[in-house]
Amino acid sequence: MTGKTIDKMMSLKPVSRRRFVAGASALSLGAGLGMAPFVRRASANTEVKVLNWQGYGTDEAWALEAFKAATGLDVVHEYYNSESEMITKLQTNPGAYDVIVTNSAWNARASDLGVIQPIDTAQIGHFADLNPSFRDSPLLGTGGNVFGVAWVWGITAIAYSTEVYAEAPNSIEVLWDAKNAKRVSVRDDAIEMVNFAAIATGQDMNHPADLGKVKEKLLALKPNVALLWSSEDEWNKQFQAKAFDVSIYWSGSALRSKTNFQLPVGFVVPDEGAVGWFDGLAIGKDAPNVEGAHKFINYMIDPTYYVDWATKVGAPASANSKAMAALPDSDPSKAFYSDEAAIKRLQFMAPLSDEERQAYSDLWTEVKTEFAQ
Template identity: 50%
Template sequence: MTRLTAMLAATTVLVSAFALSAQAAEVHVLNWKGYGADEPWAVEAFEKATGHKVVNDFFNSEQEMLTKLRTNPGLYDVVMINAAFTGQALAENLIQPIDTSKIANYADISPEKATSPMLNKDGKVFGVPWVWGLTAIAINEKSFETPPTSISVMWDEARKGRVVIRDDAVEAIQFGAIASGQNINDIKDMEAVKAKLTSLMPQIRTFWSSENDWNQMVASNQIDVGTYWSGSADRAKTQFKLPVSLVVPDEGAVAWLDAFSIPAGSKNVEGAEAFINYMVDPTFYVEWVTKVGAPVSANVKAVAALPEDSFNRKMMGDPKVAERIQFQAPITDAQREQYLAIWQELKVNVK
């Protein structure tokens, strides 16, 4: 009986060790659904190349992302964070420093983005820049003989009931800031923003929350114009063959930077480093753009690998566009609450 007990104990230890080893080989990724990291062909290629198994989980807002990190300590190995929220995640000790020497492709990240103060603190890196893009306006080409150049097209009476805007308080307020001639990160006159957005509400057909929502409305010719993401507009045109064109208004557009971080307590840091390195690799990026459509890579070599006439080189790389975009910076909880209260009040007036 003693020998049997010892054998059973030894077997239990071996099984436990095997289970822990299997667990360590998993890379748990938290990201937006349908946003590059969960593409089946990409996951398959990464797993084959590294031996790590990808387990994806998703969020629908930055606030949900932060909540998942708070309530599931140690579960995730990689998280995609809008750089404007990296500071909040760091302040709550939800992410840990990244050893960029273990990420070979980090050397090819644009210096401007790699050194962003939103991703670095006290000489340590807390986010690896991945992709960036714009929230500008996109048009239904069937509704315009010539593309508009001004954000004022959203207020054109001829477009009443055929305008859409994303249901996101921060993005909406920043859009209102641009429309009222203000800096999105230093809004001096919130009443002017409210007045501008209030006058837009009668124009609105509906509020959109997903890329699929926007594309379906264009496909059924229900809308003329609306706020949209640059990568999504490119994808709508090139992949889904929809009559969609992105317009970066003379007044400007909201720019955002997405980065990968490693959550505190990650059980597979090595796998996380390998995954991030794969995601910023030119080979993956070019395939992502070609097969699906994507925002602009933060890796300069990845962008250079695209055809010269590609959207992400020709338009997004245009110096004149760069001059009139404003990158989102972090906002405080008090600001976020203020933006949400204003946005909820405004939406009540949309029938």
């Protein structure tokens, strides 16, 4: 599971990630393998069948009512609990889904497998308003084809205590600074840690050429790491207890820590860069209602819908620049996500092979074993 998906989960319910994943994996096995024959085919032209995480924007009742009033289309949902489950569902039920929410790290995997089809952007009225950093990302399209319309996004970067730092630490090296012995926290996540060590050593964060350097950099964190955090709730508790001053953290969570819990949290994208993620909206191969799918995607990136979602429920940042501009000035996320220069410094999560995942996991375990000694 990637950082952003958990970020997303945490924004919805304070579920413990571990428990959620354990339950979800068990469910997904049943859902992925056993339930396929019972999937109802969407009846074309009156329905749009959506595959997404539960409670993640597309299934808000008020939004679906508004969409039905505008287009006459009913929206039917099916859910996945992990990205690998999403891919499995697309492979085992071809032609069952119209719109699929695909993460930047998984969209290319889906298009490579041929389970999603190119999107006719001329039918998406708001497409031109999307931030080019996301809209034109190679992670959402190849060879002139667009396989995903950028929808929402977030950042994994550095959070710090504003009581300790009068000014934002601008370098990723703050994590390795000898002054910060036992004052740093990082998430216990292999991929995120490899990403950051790769950025700090000036490499491609997704596929670092020199894993030896990455390992060396991570080992050098040993004297500074006070704790490894694993959930937003835990992060807030430890931060409040001043167990650390600086940490790798998620943008949405940092915003919540600051506004909902009044913690003195600052968040910065260092000069060297940080990790970015975004979700795209894709159209399934042989989708029963291609026209409806385009309409629904256009509605999902509509500023009016986004402002409602963000203010009524709470949402990640929109990839539509006009939607961000339409947020009320009092909304803290408006200023928070508006730093174009910071967005330019981000590296985005790309698809990883199973071998890469395993290699990163082994590397991080080795580093943790060294930490414990």
